[in-house]
Amino acid sequence: MSQYWSKLVHNLSPYTPGEQPKIAQLIKLNTNENPYPPSPAVLAAIREACNGDLRLYPDPGSDQLRAVIARYYAVAPEQVFVGNSSDEVLALCFQAFFKQTQPLLFPDITYSFYPTYCGLYEINFQTVPLDAQFRVAVEDYVRPNGGIIFANPNAPTGQLLALERIEWLLQHNPDSVVLVDEAYVDFGGESAIALVNRYPNLLVVQTLSKSRSLAGLRVGLAIGHAELIEGLNRVKNSFNCYPLDRLAVAGAIAAFEDQPYFVQTCQAVIASRTQLASDLQTLGFEVLPSASNFIFVRHANMDAVDIAQQLRTRGIIVRHFKQARITQFLRISIGTDAECAALSAALAQIVAAH
Numbered sequence: 001m002s003q004y005w006s007k008l009v010h011n012l013s014p015y016t017p018g019e020q021p022k023i024a025q026l027i028k029l030n031t032n033e034n035p036y037p038p039s040p041a042v043l044a045a046i047r048e049a050c051n052g053d054l055r056l057y058p059d060p061g062s063d064q065l066r067a068v069i070a071r072y073y074a075v076a077p078e079q080v081f082v083g084n085s086s087d088e089v090l091a092l093c094f095q096a097f098f099k100q101t102q103p104l105l106f107p108d109i110t111y112s113f114y115p116t117y118c119g120l121y122e123i124n125f126q127t128v129p130l131d132a133q134f135r136v137a138v139e140d141y142v143r144p145n146g147g148i149i150f151a152n153p154n155a156p157t158g159q160l161l162a163l164e165r166i167e168w169l170l171q172h173n174p175d176s177v178v179l180v181d182e183a184y185v186d187f188g189g190e191s192a193i194a195l196v197n198r199y200p201n202l203l204v205v206q207t208l209s210k211s212r213s214l215a216g217l218r219v220g221l222a223i224g225h226a227e228l229i230e231g232l233n234r235v236k237n238s239f240n241c242y243p244l245d246r247l248a249v250a251g252a253i254a255a256f257e258d259q260p261y262f263v264q265t266c267q268a269v270i271a272s273r274t275q276l277a278s279d280l281q282t283l284g285f286e287v288l289p290s291a292s293n294f295i296f297v298r299h300a301n302m303d304a305v306d307i308a309q310q311l312r313t314r315g316i317i318v319r320h321f322k323q324a325r326i327t328q329f330l331r332i333s334i335g336t337d338a339e340c341a342a343l344s345a346a347l348a349q350i351v352a353a354h
């Protein structure tokens with residue numbers, strides 16, 4: 001607490017990221033990072049961009065990267081926005097679209113940055129409970145609102161909402177922006193980008209942090225109608241004209257250009273997920289259906305916090321959320337096959353000793 005802080009700062013409840021411990025030999029399955037390194041082409045492009053040009057500001061519009069993304073998703077460059085991580089893109093979206101009289105709606109269990117941004121930007125919100133199977137029920141979002149946001153697949157549940165349900169939601173909310181946060185869509189979802197040309201109120205946000213193994217580079221993007229993108233640019237250019245540095249732009253372009261590597265690593269994660277889910281079911285865990293690079297699990301008769309602590313003593317960390325309805329769940333990121341096997345073996349011991 002400081003007398004020098006702005007009044008708002010006293011009331012903020014900042015997001016708590018999953019820990020990044022400095023322990024050697026750790027099996028880190030707590031922050032949904034990709035277990036595989038970025039494409040070699042990405043590393044080469046970043047190395048090549050390490051040159052004297054770093055004295056110059058980057059292109060404020062990241063035009064070259066936006067053109068590559070536009071081609072990749074078959075939209076116009078004016079429909080693409082990029083930023084320094086999808087967290088930053090989301091923050092700009094909250095400012096650009098969700099400061100409305102009516103409350104912003106999002107699921108009771110979803111990415112916990114959403115309420116944090118509401119605190120920062122003084123946005124009024126209402127949470128809408130997921131159904132009993134922890135799925136988004138779109139019918140519950142037909143009520144006065146100043147915007148709708150959810151992650152698809154949702155986090156931390158991992159469950160996917162069908163594109164047809166998203167389209168229904170858009171049709172029933174033509175006057176508000178519907179933002180779909182697709183941080184995990186490449187691990188088994190179908191992107192709502194397919195709908196942006198039909199729904200001017202749809203904005204899709206993605207990140208290179210998960211499926212493109214670039215959490216350390218900080219690149220996120222948004223795709224929607226050109227007018228939504230123009231709104232975002234107004235906010236961005238009132239905040240930071242150069243969100244993406246030269247190295248990030250070079251690496252991100254190379255990531256979109258190496259499709260075979262992207263497909264191969266996503267498929268490897270999906271295959272490991274299938275195996276891990278089946279192994280954990282054998283050990284008595286309920287595993288929610290996942291279309292993401294993590295699984296959300298609970299054990300029939302063992303406490304989640306207890307399991308997490310016991311895993312930790314064995315050098316494996318997973319994520320637990322102290323939140324109503326999900327206190328008995330653990331979110332486990334998909335690692336390499338060796339990491340998943342080590343996790344299964346540790347859990348088998350823990351369950352057997354119980």
Ligand SMILES: *Cc1c(COP(=O)(O)O)cnc(C)c1O
Nearest residue numbers: 085086087111151155183207209
């Ligand atoms: C990881 C994650 C993000 C943030 O991604 P960055 O681009 O690394 O900031 C956004 N939304 C959800 C749902 C996520 O899980």
